[in-house]
Structure formats: structure tokens, C-alpha cells
Amino acid sequence: MNERQRAQRPGGRSARVGAQVHQAVTDLISERGYGNFTVGEVAARAGVADSSVYRRWGNLESLLTDVALTxxxxxxxxxxxxxxxxxxxxxxxxxxxxxxxxxxLAVVRLAVALSGDGPQGLKAGDDLFAERMRQLQAVLDRARERGEHTPDGLDALAVLDHVLAPMYIRVLFGLVPLAPDYIDGLVDRLL
Amino acid sequence: MNERQRAQRPGGRSARVGAQVHQAVTDLISERGYGNFTVGEVAARAGVADSSVYRRWGNLESLLTDVALTxxxxxxxxxxxxxxxxxxxxxxxxxxxxxxxxxxLAVVRLAVALSGDGPQGLKAGDDLFAERMRQLQAVLDRARERGEHTPDGLDALAVLDHVLAPMYIRVLFGLVPLAPDYIDGLVDRLL
Structure with missing residues (x-):
């Protein structure tokens, strides 16, 4: 069992610490923005020892990535x-x-921040992005295996471009809420 | 003539200071990320007095907005x-x-950062966004005035959703370069 799996195991002290630390990160990002707090401040907010955070996540960048991925x-x-x-x-x-x-908004901004912040951030952004794209591609592949008609050239990147990207940018630019009709319209246009 | 117009007037000491300060901001964002530097550090990097920056821009938030808008x-x-x-x-x-x-990337991240960073940031993001949308709407209106056929429901927000948003998100996620065929494809799909 690796660190991430252990962190996600339901129940127990480890899971409780994980949830507290994740919430502390999300709160600090909301309040101060990405990059404006330390591991020590996360630990203090979560009510755990600094060493607990370092032992499980290694550094702030890995912790932030874990939060965004989760x-x-x-x-x-x-x-x-x-x-x-x-x-x-x-x-x-x-x-x-x-x-x-x-x-x-804090989570989207975290994903954006991680996606281009030097070598570690880039790596983290890659993981985040690759995982999302794999999941989307599996949905498209399953539809084709069932024999459903799908538009030519429809792949996970097209879903990113025309469904996810508009929603991400509207949230980042404060154009919310996203109405159900608007969201369905994005899917209709894609298909 | 207001401060912004003066800053953009070509030639002269004011314009030179403006260009140096703008470049210093862009460099610092690239190196450290948004929010990780002060007006004093911008001034030092630009080789001008702190008071020159405060006099012209008032505070860091206004300066950052001016850079992104410009x-x-x-x-x-x-x-x-x-x-x-x-x-x-x-x-x-x-x-x-x-x-x-x-x-x-630094400019896109700045625009994203300004778009949701408390009351002043939100205001700055609104200005940035409103200006871009006005320009786009003018292009669409001009086409309709010429009698060109345009798809139903095509407005500036649709251009944001299906042309700008995909490009912004691809840059933020490091999916670059943006090939000419890809860019033309976004416009084709919209029209």
C-alpha cells in the first residue's frame, strides 16, 4: 500500500489526518491564494504536527497535487x-x-497553478491532466464498443476543449452559476 | 490625459518608466508566480524609485491589472x-x-489570478473581461451589419467558450504549441 492509498483508506487516524490536512489546504488557498502559505501553516491549521505532513507528502507541492487530484x-x-x-x-x-x-474556484485555481509552476508543478499538472484524459477516453471508447455513432475526431481533448475548458474559464472569470441549459448546450454542440 | 493614457504615450521618460515597470512585473510573475513579490521588488527590478510606482499606479493590484490589460x-x-x-x-x-x-503563460496566469482575487482583483478581472467581450461583440456586429450570415446565438461569449477558452486552458495545461490547423479548426467549429 503506498502513501496515497493509505491516505485514502476510509476510517482510522490516518484518514482523519488526511481529511484535516486537505481541508486546511483548501481553506488556505481560498483565503490567501496559491503559493502564499507554508507546510507549517497547513499543519497548524489542520491541528497536526509539521512532521506528519512531511512524512506523508514529502513537500508542499506533492501535498497540493494530492489535494487537487483527490x-x-x-x-x-x-x-x-x-x-x-x-x-x-x-x-x-x-x-x-x-x-x-x-x-x-480554489480547486480550479490550484489545478491551474500546479499546471505550470516549474518542474515539479509541471509534473503534478501532467499527472492531474493525464488521469482526467484517461477517464474521458475510457467513456468514449466504451460508447464506440457499444456501437454508438460518435462524431469524427471526437476524443478526450475535444471534450476538454469544448466542455471542460469553457466551464473552467467561466468559473475563473466569475461567470457563474453555470445553468443546466448552458451545460447541456456544451455537450449538444460537441456531439 | 489620465494616468493610463500618459503611461501609454510613446516616447519620453514616462513611457520608458512604464515599459521598464511592465517588463519587471512580467519577469517577476514568470520567476515567482503571481502574488510572490512586492511593489518595492518591482521598482528595484525596473531601476526606478518605489514612489514612482506608487504615484502612477497606486498599488500592486492596479499595476498588475494595467500590465494584463495592456x-x-x-x-x-x-x-x-x-x-x-x-x-x-x-x-x-x-x-x-x-x-x-x-x-x-505569465500573462494568462496573471489574468486568471486577477479574475478572482478578492474585491479589487474581481473588479480588475471584470474590466479585463468586459473590454475583451466588447471588442469581440463589435467584430460580430460589424459582420451582421455587412449582411454576413452568422450562426444563431453566436455572440462574444460563444467565442470565449469555443475559441479563447480552449486556447487558454491548453496554454495553462502546457499543451503547446497551438498549431495553425488547430486554431482554424476552433473557428470552423464555431462558424
């Missing part, structure tokens, strides 16, 4: 509704709910 | 090619060149 993945699992249209609508609505929720 | 607007003026297709292709290529250039 939020963007665990809370928005890929739906399996039986049709591509249904999968994409459900997925888009999940993402919209996540990124317009209480900590949504 | 970069995103002055360097990407709206084209007028005689057709909507031509205008949008030229505009998209200009934006792509700007945001994939040497300081491009």
Missing part, C-alpha cells in the same frame, strides 16, 4: 449511464457542481 | 479583414501567438 477525481467519478450523451451530460453536470461549489 | 489588448488589436471568418481566424492566431510567446 478533489477533481474522487468527487467527480466517471458516470456510466449506458449512452455517451448521458455519460457526458452527467459528467459535465458533476464537474460544474464541483467547480461552482464552496471550494470550487 | 498585454492582452494593445498587442492583440482586433483585426478588420472584411469577413467574419477572416477576422476570427486572424484574431485567434494573434491571441495564440501572444499566449504561447515568451511571457504568454
Amino acid at each position: 478533489r477533481l477525481n474522487a468527487r467527480s467519478p466517471m458516470p456510466d449511464t449506458g449512452s455517451l450523451d448521458g455519460d457526458l451530460r452527467t459528467y459535465a453536470a458533476q464537474v460544474a457542481r464541483e467547480i461552482t461549489g464552496p471550494d470550487g | 498585454r492582452l489588448n494593445a498587442r492583440s488589436p482586433m483585426p478588420d479583414t472584411g469577413s467574419l471568418d477572416g477576422d476570427l481566424r486572424t484574431y485567434a492566431a494573434q491571441v495564440a501567438r501572444e499566449i504561447t510567446g515568451p511571457d504568454g
Whole structure:
């Protein structure tokens, strides 16, 4: 069992510390913005020892990546509704709910910040991005395996460009809420 | 003549100071990320007195907004090619060149950072965003006035969603360069 799996195991002291530390990170990003706090401040806010944070995550960058990955993945699992249209609508609505929720802007900004912040940030952004793209591609592949008609050239990057990117940018620019009709419209246009 | 106009007047000591301060801001964002430097550090890097920066811009937030607005607007003026297709292709290529250039990521990240950073940041982001949307809407209106056929519901926000947002997100996630075929494809899909 590696560190990340242990952190996600439900129940127990390890899981409780993990949840407290994640919440502390999200709060600090909301309050101060990315890059304006230290591991020590995260630990203090979470009510745990600095050494607990360093032992589990190694450094601040790895911790931030873990938070962003957990939020963007665990809370928005890929739906399996039986049709591509249904999968994409459900997925888009999940993402919209996540990124317009209480900590949504903080999570999107964290993902953006990690995506281009030097070698470690880039690596973290790559992991985040690759995981999301793999999940999306699996949804598209499943639809093709079922024999559903899908537009030519429709791949995970097209979903990023025309469903996720508009929602991310609207959240970043404060053009919220994202209405259900708007979200369905993005999927309709794609398909 | 207000402060911003004076700063943009070509030639003279004021313009030289303005250019030096803008470059210092862009450099510091590239090196340290948004929020990790002070007015004093900008002034030192630009080789000017702190008081010169405070006198002209008032505070760091206003200075950052001025830099982002100048970069995103002055360097990407709206084209007028005689057709909507031509205008949008030229505009998209200009934006792509700007945001994939040497300081491009820094400018996009600055715009993102300003767009949701407390009351002043929000205000700055609103200005930035409103100016861009006004320019785009003018291009669309001009096409309709010429009697060009344009898709139903095509407005400045649709250009944001399906041309600008994909390019911004690809730059933020490091999916560069943006190939000319890719950029043209975004415009084709929109029209």
C-alpha cells in the first residue's frame, strides 16, 4: 500500500489526518491564494504536527497535487449511464457542481497553478491532466464498443476543449452559476 | 490625459518608466508566480524609485491589472479583414501567438489570478473581461451589419467558450504549441 492509498483508506487516524490536512489546504488557498502559505501553516491549521505532513507528502507541492487530484477525481467519478450523451451530460453536470461549489474556484485555481509552476508543478499538472484524459477516453471508447455513432475526431481533448475548458474559464472569470441549459448546450454542440 | 493614457504615450521618460515597470512585473510573475513579490521588488527590478510606482499606479493590484490589460489588448488589436471568418481566424492566431510567446503563460496566469482575487482583483478581472467581450461583440456586429450570415446565438461569449477558452486552458495545461490547423479548426467549429 503506498502513501496515497493509505491516505485514502476510509476510517482510522490516518484518514482523519488526511481529511484535516486537505481541508486546511483548501481553506488556505481560498483565503490567501496559491503559493502564499507554508507546510507549517497547513499543519497548524489542520491541528497536526509539521512532521506528519512531511512524512506523508514529502513537500508542499506533492501535498497540493494530492489535494487537487483527490478533489477533481474522487468527487467527480466517471458516470456510466449506458449512452455517451448521458455519460457526458452527467459528467459535465458533476464537474460544474464541483467547480461552482464552496471550494470550487480554489480547486480550479490550484489545478491551474500546479499546471505550470516549474518542474515539479509541471509534473503534478501532467499527472492531474493525464488521469482526467484517461477517464474521458475510457467513456468514449466504451460508447464506440457499444456501437454508438460518435462524431469524427471526437476524443478526450475535444471534450476538454469544448466542455471542460469553457466551464473552467467561466468559473475563473466569475461567470457563474453555470445553468443546466448552458451545460447541456456544451455537450449538444460537441456531439 | 489620465494616468493610463500618459503611461501609454510613446516616447519620453514616462513611457520608458512604464515599459521598464511592465517588463519587471512580467519577469517577476514568470520567476515567482503571481502574488510572490512586492511593489518595492518591482521598482528595484525596473531601476526606478518605489514612489514612482506608487504615484502612477497606486498599488500592486492596479499595476498588475494595467500590465494584463495592456498585454492582452494593445498587442492583440482586433483585426478588420472584411469577413467574419477572416477576422476570427486572424484574431485567434494573434491571441495564440501572444499566449504561447515568451511571457504568454505569465500573462494568462496573471489574468486568471486577477479574475478572482478578492474585491479589487474581481473588479480588475471584470474590466479585463468586459473590454475583451466588447471588442469581440463589435467584430460580430460589424459582420451582421455587412449582411454576413452568422450562426444563431453566436455572440462574444460563444467565442470565449469555443475559441479563447480552449486556447487558454491548453496554454495553462502546457499543451503547446497551438498549431495553425488547430486554431482554424476552433473557428470552423464555431462558424
